[in-house]
Amino acid sequence: MASFSIAPLTDHTGAEVVGLDFRKPIDADTRAALNDAFVEHHVLVVRDQDFSPDDFKVAVQLFGELQPHDKKEHHVPGFPDVSYVSNDEFVNGRRIIPGETFHTDHSNHPRPPKATTLFAVDLPSSGGDTQYVNMHDAYDDLPEATRRKIDGLKAVHAYLSKYSPRPLGYLSEESQKKLPPPGVHPLVRIHPENGRKALFLNPVRMESILGMEDADALKLIGELMAHATQKKYEYRHKWRHGDWVLWDNRSVMHQANPDYDMNERRFLYRLMLKGEVPA
Ligand code: OGA
Numbered sequence: 001m002a003s004f005s006i007a008p009l010t011d012h013t014g015a016e017v018v019g020l021d022f023r024k025p026i027d028a029d030t031r032a033a034l035n036d037a038f039v040e041h042h043v044l045v046v047r048d049q050d051f052s053p054d055d056f057k058v059a060v061q062l063f064g065e066l067q068p069h070d071k072k073e074h075h076v077p078g079f080p081d082v083s084y085v086s087n088d089e090f091v092n093g094r095r096i097i098p099g100e101t102f103h104t105d106h107s108n109h110p111r112p113p114k115a116t117t118l119f120a121v122d123l124p125s126s127g128g129d130t131q132y133v134n135m136h137d138a139y140d141d142l143p144e145a146t147r148r149k150i151d152g153l154k155a156v157h158a159y160l161s162k163y164s165p166r167p168l169g170y171l172s173e174e175s176q177k178k179l180p181p182p183g184v185h186p187l188v189r190i191h192p193e194n195g196r197k198a199l200f201l202n203p204v205r206m207e208s209i210l211g212m213e214d215a216d217a218l219k220l221i222g223e224l225m226a227h228a229t230q231k232k233y234e235y236r237h238k239w240r241h242g243d244w245v246l247w248d249n250r251s252v253m254h255q256a257n258p259d260y261d262m263n264e265r266r267f268l269y270r271l272m273l274k275g276e277v278p279a
């Protein structure tokens with residue numbers, strides 16, 4: 001086996017992978033070790049890669065099957081199936097920072113992506129970290145009465161909730177037409193690979209909880225969010241050139257930070273991997 005290492009970044013979330021060049025073939029044992037680490041640590045930080053959009057696509061598929069993007073018009077020029085995040089999008093004259101509040105990706109889908117992954121192409125000289133919070137630990141730490149109350153609840157996840165704390169980027173009419181109907185997902189899901197329960201929350205998309213008044217639902221979601229986003233559940237990723245990061249949308253929420261000089265460019269390739277119906 002190639003000589004490489006996988007080391008935890010905190011005692012709950014994140015592991016760093018060093019010593020592999022993913023432009024070269026990866027053997028089956030290494031691939032299995034990486035997938036195990038992904039399920040155990042929820043966020044993988046792979047250092048020192050040098051990817052073209054096509055290299056990135058090939059490497060990402062070691063972890064699963066690509067999930068197509070909702071915004072067909074938004075892709076790396078010349079690479080229709082490789083998306084990106086950048087800090088140079090404006091809607092109604094206002095800059096949009098994708099992912100600016102805590103969320104899990106594409107939860108409006110009937111089968112939300114199991115993973116999202118970014119490769120750093122251009123980074124600001126400081127700031128622009130991505131924060132991850134562990135939704136397994138956050139769930140486990142809830143009082144028993146709260147766990148009992150929320151275990152059977154289901155929420156409606158629209159493309160953009162009328163209660164969203166922030167706007168989303170531009171979506172063409174054609175892409176809008178292709179959106180799936182809102183997803184109805186449990187508030188507490190069981191991870192199909194590690195067997196652990198996790199809170200499944202997304203204030204950007206959650207519009208209601210079945211059987212609850214909206215005001216009560218929003219209060220509950222607010223309380224759960226305040227609990228789940230405590231620092232003790234967090235791994236905060238400081239991006240370095242060459243970083244390739246994958247996260248498990250079934251285990252963590254994440255958010256971007258617009259805390260850097262917006263004259264500097266932040267640009268990362270982005271892909272997602274297919275997931276399953278949350279249960
Ligand atoms: C995303 C996202 C966070 C970041 O790509 O889904 O939320 O830090 N990105 O860019």
Ligand code: MN
Nearest residue numbers: 099103104105
């Ligand atoms: Mn996101």
